[in-house]
Amino acid sequence: IAVVYFVVRSLVLGQVAKTDATTEPLSAVILSAPSLLAFYLRQSLFPLSIGPSYPLRAVHADVLTLANFWAPLLVVIVAAVLIAWAARQGPVQQIGAALFILPLLPTLNINAFAAEQLVHDRYLYLPLLGFLMIVVPSIVSLVQWLIHRDAPWTRLAGYGVAVVCCLLLGAQTVRYNTAWLDEVSLWAWAVKIDPTSQFNWAQYGNALTAADRPAEARAALDKSLVSLDASSTPNALINRAQIAIDEGRFNDAEADLNTVLAGQPENIQAYEQLAVAYQAAGRLNDAANILVAGRERVPYNYCSFTNNLAVIFYLGGAKDRALQELESIRSQAVDQPDPGCRAGVFHLGQLYLEQGRTLDGRAALEEYLALTRTMADDETQQFRASAQGLLSQ
Known part of the structure; x- marks a missing residue:
C-alpha cells in the first residue's frame, strides 16, 4: 500500500516530496533523522505534548547533545529491534511495519519543510495504522496469556x-x-509548545491584532521579528506597522513597511498601509507618490490604488485632480469586483454632489449601489449606507 501511495503521489505531484524549503547539508539530514523518528514514536505511543508545531530543529555535527541526538538514537535502535522482532511474529505485523516505516521515510528529508516545521502530527495519519498493526497483536497475545x-x-x-x-x-x-476554539487560543497554545518559533509568534501576533488587542499583539510581533527570517514575516511586519500607525509611531511603521516592499515589491497591502502612514503623518505628497509607485508596480490593482490616490488629492485640496483620477477608473469598476475599486464610484458621486452636479452625483451613487448590491464587507456596507443617505436627501 505504501509503495502504491508513493507511486501515485509522484504521478500527481511530479515528485515524492518538495526539496527546496530549506537548504540543510546532507549531514544535518542524517543527524536529524533520530530525533524525528523518536518524535513520531513518542506521538504514536502517547501524545503527551501536542500542538500545531514542535520545538524540533535540524541537528548539526557541531551541536550534538544527549537530548537532540544520542538519546533519540538509542530510542530508535531499541524501537527498530522491537519492530524487527514483532515483524517475525506474523504477516499482520510485517504489513504493519512496512506501513509504519515507509510513509515516514519522506518526512526525514528536512529540506522539504520549513526550518520551524520539521514535524507534524498529521504525518502519522497512515503510519499510525501500521504502528497499531505491530503493537495490538502483541498486546492481545499478552492479555490472552495472562487470562489463561x-x-x-x-x-x-x-x-x-x-x-x-x-x-x-x-x-x-x-x-x-x-x-481550536479560535485563532488566539490556537496560537497561544502554539507559543507555549514551541516558544522559539518565530512563525508561531507571528501568527499569535496576527491573531491578537485581529482581536483588537494591540499591546499584546505588538509584544508577540516583536518576538516574531527578531531575525526577519520566518515565513510569515511580511504579514507580521504589516500588522506591527498598523499598530505603530494607531499609536502615532509613523517612522516605525514606515521602516517596517519599506522592509516588506524591499522583499515583496508587489505587496499591495504594504503600499496601502504606507500611504495610510504618510497620510496620518501629514505627508500627503509622499502618500501620493507611494500610491503612484504601487500602480506602476502592481498594475492589476491600478483601479484601487487610483481611488486611494484620489482621496489623497482631495485631502490635499487638489479636487480637480481627484475628480480626474476618479473619472478615469469609473468604467473599470464594472468589471472589477474589488471593493476598493468600486469605492471610487462612490467617491465620484460624493465629489459631483459637492460641486453642485446633482444629476451626475445621484447617477454615480445609484451606480455604486447597483455594483455593490451583493458585497458584504464592512467598508462597502458603510459606503452603501452613506450613499443611500445622500440619495434620500
Missing part, C-alpha cells in the same frame, strides 16, 4: 489498563480541543 493463567486479577488488570489508556487519551483530546 486463571489468576483472578489478570482479567481485571487487562480491562483496567485499557480503561486507563482510554481515559488518558480522552482527557488529552478534550484538553487539546480548547486550543
